[in-house]
Structures are given as structure tokens and as C-alpha cells.
Amino acid sequence: MTSPGGRRTVLQIPPLAARSQEIRERTAHAHQRGLDIVWFTPATHDPPWLTTVPAVRVTSPAQPGAPWTAPAAVQALxxxxxxxxxAWGHxxxxxxxxxxxxxxxxxxEDLLARRLVHTTVQTELPGRRFIAWARGQDVRAEAEHLRTLATTAGALTEAARSSTPYTPRPDGRSAAPLGRLLEAAxxxxxxxxGEVxxxxxxxxxxxxGGLVVTPSRRPPGSTLPEVTAVVRPLPHKLAWNSALSTVPVLVGSPEEYFTLRRTAPQTAQILIL
Structure with missing residues (x-):
């Protein structure tokens, strides 16, 4: 398809058994030729390549003549x-x-007019990004927010250290609602x-004081570590010169990321879920 501005977009429906590497290679080839490309897959299908290339999950009409829909397509900031x-107070x-x-x-229509940006477009700063498609103005606003957080990380860290401690619970019912983060963890x-x-x-x-992610089952001879990750450790208790510097740390927002990143060693792995 060709947009009014002359930009060409390839719309593709891959086989359900298509391999991730094949999808990524075909996407890169299209981009090298100066083409945009969007992959379509049924909403009931959850392929591993879904978030690695510009893709849309679609639902067929429930009745003849009804429109096709994308059930989870566009996010707003x-x-x-x-x-x-x-313990944070952001x-x-x-x-x-x-x-x-x-x-x-x-x-x-929005895709052809290039009004939407896909999650595979990365910004120069880490942060919790959208997982589907988003308006360009929202993507730019998030990038500006992340730049602001990076420059004010010192204030975030000091505020977290001087605030009231709390004890999180693994069921998420604590002073901080952890349900979404724990599910993501x-x-x-x-x-x-590869284990539950x-x-x-x-x-x-x-x-x-963070919560701990551990494999529920350790097969005989497994080399899996007993601790897979630590979720949202408390800033006022952190000691990065301990084993914490060798275990992934999982947090739920860019604000938490920059609060910890300011004092963390370069080798520390802090991931936003």
C-alpha cells in the first residue's frame, strides 16, 4: 500500500509456524529497501516475534459485514x-x-499516515516503554520525561533514602501495590x-528488603541459580557491594530505575518491567 505522501508499506500475514529469525530478517530486508512493513496475526496467536517487529493482532468480525478489529493496538501516555x-515517594x-x-x-489509516510508532523504536534512555503502538507525540513526551528523570535522579535517590520504610509482601497486598510488577516478574x-x-x-x-523471584522446580543437575532476581529492593537498605550487584534487579517504573541507577555500579543489571 502507498500513503498519500508516497511512502510504501508492506502488509504481511506470516504462517502461524513462522520462526522469529525469519520474521526479523524479512522485516530488516524491507527496511533496507526503504519500505515500511507491518505483520498481522490472529488475536488468539501469541508468537514470540510479536514485540520484536511492527505487528498487529487482529480479530475477525463476529457477524458478516462487521468490521475487523485490533483488540489491543494503541496505547496512550x-x-x-x-x-x-x-520508601520511594516519587x-x-x-x-x-x-x-x-x-x-x-x-x-x-494511521499506520499509512505514519501517525503511530511501534514499540521496537528505542530511545536513548532506558525506561518502561509501550508494548504495542503509540502516537508520535506520546513517544516524544515520554522521551522528554526520561531525560528529566535522568537529570533529577539525585533528588529521587535522596528522597527515597529519607522516606518511611515499609515491608512488601509477596502477594502484592502491601503499602505499595505490587500486583502488576509481581505478575510481570x-x-x-x-x-x-524456562521454569515456572x-x-x-x-x-x-x-x-x-526486596522480594525474590525463584524457580518453583529445580530439575536434577540444574544449573539454575536459587535466586533468579530481586524485585524492588528498598533504597535505604541497598548495599551494591554485596551479591545484589550480580543478580538482576526488577523494578516497575522509570522513576524507580533512576532512583537505583544513580548509586548502582555500572555492572548492575536493573530492568524495568
Whole structure:
């Protein structure tokens, strides 16, 4: 298809058994030829390549003549009160709302007009990015927010250190609502270890009060570490010269990331889920 401005976009429907490497290679080849490309897959299909290339999940009409839809397509950047808990106190977050449905015809119009940006487009600063498609103005606003956080990380860190401690619970029902982050941490642990993971309360001081992701089952002879990751350790308890510097640290927002990153060694792995 060709946009009014002359930009050509290839719309592709891959076989359900298509390999991730093949999809990525074909995407790169299209870009090298100066073409945009968008992959379409049924909403019931969750291929591993889905978030690595520009893609849309679609739902067929329930009745003849009804429009096709993309059930979870476009996200908007929103502002919400900080819910990280009293040990952080960030005030407010810029965060991405859950992907919203869109008629496929409207989505195609926006794609051809290049009004939407896909999650595979990276910015120069780390941060929790959208997981589907987003308006260009929202992507630029998030990038500006991340740049601001990077320059004010010192204030975030000091505020976190001087605030009231709290004790998180692995079920997420604590002073800080952890439900979404803990669910994401379990999913991350499953992808990382290949095993179902669960959340435990910390059993060692070096975990700095964070919750612990561990594999639920350790096969005989397994080389899996007992601790897969630490979720949201408390800033006022951190000791980066401990084992914490060798275990992935999982947090739920850019605000938390920059709070910890300022004092963390370069080798520390802090991931935003």
C-alpha cells in the first residue's frame, strides 16, 4: 500500500509456524529497501516475534459485514499518582495505559499516515516503554520525561533514602501495590529460566528488603541459580557491594530505575518491567 505522501508499506500475514529469525530478517530486508512493513496475526496467536517487529493482532468480525478489529493496538501516555510505596515517594509517574482496541480500518489509516510508532523504536534512555503502538507525540513526551528523570535522579535517590520504610509482601497486598510488577516478574522469570517461578520474602540482608523471584522446580543437575532476581529492593537498605550487584534487579517504573541507577555500579543489571 502507498500513503498519500508516497511512502510504501508492506502488509504481511506470516504462517502461524513462522520462526522469529525469519520474521526479523524479512522485516530488516524491507527496511533496507526503504519500505515500511507491518505483520498481522490472529488475536488468539501469541508468537514470540510479536514485540520484536511492527505487528498487529487482529480479530475477525463476529457477524458478516462487521468490521475487523485490533483488540489491543494503541496505547496512550498518562499521568498517575505514584504507587511505589512510602520508601520511594516519587509524586507522579508518566505511564502507558493498557493497549486499547481499534477498528482495523482506522488503524491502517494511521499506520499509512505514519501517525503511530511501534514499540521496537528505542530511545536513548532506558525506561518502561509501550508494548504495542503509540502516537508520535506520546513517544516524544515520554522521551522528554526520561531525560528529566535522568537529570533529577539525585533528588529521587535522596528522597527515597529519607522516606518511611515499609515491608512488601509477596502477594502484592502491601503499602505499595505490587500486583502488576509481581505478575510481570513471574513472567520474566519463566522466560529467563524456562521454569515456572514464584515470589518469596527475602531471607538475606543483601536482598535489601526486596522480594525474590525463584524457580518453583529445580530439575536434577540444574544449573539454575536459587535466586533468579530481586524485585524492588528498598533504597535505604541497598548495599551494591554485596551479591545484589550480580543478580538482576526488577523494578516497575522509570522513576524507580533512576532512583537505583544513580548509586548502582555500572555492572548492575536493573530492568524495568
Amino acid at each position: 498518562t499521568r498517575e499518582a505514584c504507587s511505589c510505596g512510602p 509524586g507522579a509517574h508518566r505511564t502507558w495505559a493498557p493497549p486499547q482496541p481499534a477498528p482495523l480500518s482506522v488503524l491502517l 513471574r513472567h520474566w522469570g519463566r522466560q529467563t529460566t 517461578c514464584h515470589i518469596e520474602t527475602p531471607s538475606a540482608n543483601w536482598m535489601a
